Amino acid sequence: MVRAAQTFFVALLLLIPVSAAQSVEIKEVTSDKGIKALLVEDYTVPLIAMSFSFKGGSVQDAEGLDGTAELLSTMLDEGAAGRDSQQLQEALDDAGLSYSFNAGPDDFSGSVKTIREDSAAGFALLKEMLNSPRFDEEPLGRMKAGLSNRQRQQETNPRSLAGDGVRELVYGDHPYGRPRSGTLETIEAITADDLRVLHSRILARDNIIIGVVGAISVDELKAMLDDVFGGLPAEAQLNDVPEIAVETGEDSHVELDVPQTVVSFVLPGLKRDDPDFFTAYLVNHIFGGGSFDSRLYEEVREKRGLAYGVGTSLSTRDHSGIVGGGTATRYDRAQTTIEVIEAELKRMAQEGPTEKELEKARAYIKGSYAINNLDTSGKIASVLVAIQDSDLGLDYIDQRAGYIEAVTLEDAKRVARELYSADPTIVTVGRPLQPATD
């Protein structure tokens, strides 16, 4: 099945800056009905890719109905307008539409890809799925069973358990603290009416962001936007979500009889609109970011062979920011690994990065943007959504390198101190921790 999973990468798109992206010419398009989209027109390959995002994801789930947004993302292609589930699946198959829907914490998003010559049929079906989903009883039971199945599997999955533990400790009673995919009880409780309510609250014209790439002209796009999205309600009805200032320092251990212990940790972070965002992004890259020469990678994996993977990332949500990290290591070395990580946190907080490290990070983060984000039309469409979501400006792709260059060593040391001085929340899942050894 074609349903989407790539939640993590959506957040990362924003974080990785740009260099040689001059080839991307972005047009701002507004349809007759006032629906806006960013477009990169390109006819090299006969494809059209579109990404879209509605503000309001799982934080909009009603109390006691956790998992509603997630379930909604699986139900749009299970019957719409005059077609039941099988009829819709067959029509989608005939139209050759590649599509996915995804419920994140703050957004409900989707992406589609279609061959140009099939695009009329594909967009007509997308319109049905977004505007007139049926939520019939049979597919609803089937999708709920699938979601419950996944929940049960995760009951003994150390990574999921660590994720649950961190979420509860860090976000507590805030909507972010609730299980995005629901629990066995809440999934059971969700009805077709609950889906209808959430659908009508979230999918509206005033909270949608759209990015389109490929073989489509401005006029064709305008017509398509009006057709696919023009019939949605004018205004979304979103509950206010409070800001949350994350506090850390509380640890927990979940007992599970597995040979390898999963370690997750969290520190308070910052939001995307924070003036220090790029500084924090660079500092995190040096500490535990994506590349294979971060301090954590060096100390945990290369020098000591404690783990296959180790890293940290900035998670920037609409109402909070955190630095999240994790690794997995043999149960009798988990405590050793934690102590290595804590020593590195302390060293980064006290000394900050060196000028050489900062220079390397700047070079990587400038160069990697085009390589990671601009090589397929689907990825470019996601970038167009991210630019609008965070209000980065149409010239963002060209300006990005300048933001990176502007970060000084002094800034980096200050932000390193602010970010890494806090006492982390650490969640371990596995056998009882053993005393550290050298």
Add this chain to the structure above:
Amino acid sequence: MKRLLLALPFGLMAFAAPALQPALAQTGQLAETIAAGPQVTTFTLDNGMEVVIIPDNRAPVVTHMVWYKAGAADERPGKSGIAHYLEHLMFKGTETVPGGVFSERIAALGGSENAFTSNDYTGYFQRVPPGALEEMMRLEADRMENLVLEQEKILAERDVVDEERNQRTENNPGSLLREAMDAALYQNHPYGVPIIGWQHEMRGLTKDDAIYFYDRWYTPNNAILIVAGNVEPAEVKRLAEETYGKVERRAEPGKRARPDEPRPRAARLVELSDPRVRQPLFQRVYLAPGLSMVEGREGEALEVLSEILGGGPTSRIYKSLVLSGKATSAGAYYRGGSMDETEFGFYASPRDDTSLDELETLIEAEIATVLADGVTQEEIDRAIKRLKRSAIFAQDSQTTLARIYGATLASGGTIQDVQEWPDRISAVTPQDVRAAADRVLKIERSVSGRLLQKPAAEEG
């Protein structure tokens, strides 16, 4: 000979970071693209290294890959995991380029890199700005012949690989069952040995084992260079001659000779009960020919059959097991891309109180229907259309195209095999599908696997 592209993902990767996750389950479906897509340039260097260049001028990026025709199935008995361990050790530096320097250069450019090991091949790749291609080629050519291993670093990396096994397999009962099923399905062929290695053997691997594998297989006449992206073929050719072209032949690996499977005589059942299992699973795999092994259209027929039986929500298996309310997920697949005998498989996870027996019966009923009545022309037409269409989507990714060529050539196929695939798949008839099903879906060729929850009371 005919050969198709792989349904296999990369296999194990050197780094946990998801630098490049295969986006499509069936690279086999993508060959159509290639025939219709960019003009591919191909030639062989004097030292025997094959080169494939795939132009894509849309973004300032080039994908540079070197594939070695050697994988886990080419290991010596008792040395399981050495192909993958060596793949990790290839990052430890050479006589002139110390460990970490290659990776630092890539990072300085904003590039990404990784490496992967499968049963049939091992590969290394970087994605960088086109201006850096020459440097990548120079560094990759250098580590083809000048690897230096230091004992101390090798031991830490062995622990890393051990943790990789813990993460993928030991922590996951489903993976443990899958490993046991492979060992049962392949009674003689090394595909029955896990790519990452058996734990007791991989923990004893040494520097000498790694160097032995390196010296035997890592040689230009056993390697393929793939360059995809914003490049001029003539310029790439010049660079390839100046870099890889200077590497001496280090060995004559010859034909890869692996022991054949005997004719299967007995259906096998593998069960794993573990207290960690929360959701049981039924699986059934049949020993099946790889695409490259058979004359005629048998491999392509199996691809079409797997699409009809298990390709998504309109497939026979989905309707019979999932739409009926008996399973939460179910499907069928064919791994045609392997060099040697491979598998055709089914799986289903029960919904509510459905038993695994019941799921097995339903899957067997679908198999019986195919064997008795075959498939319809309409089903075949839909399957072919779907296979072809998803191919066009693949044109969007230079890295996907690079993978298709690399995997095909590294498993013994040719450029022509890739490019002629659409014609072959389009020619599949109902008779082809029925004949292939008749030959493959015999119970004595099969292994059934059951993943079961061990009641807490039985926990030791």
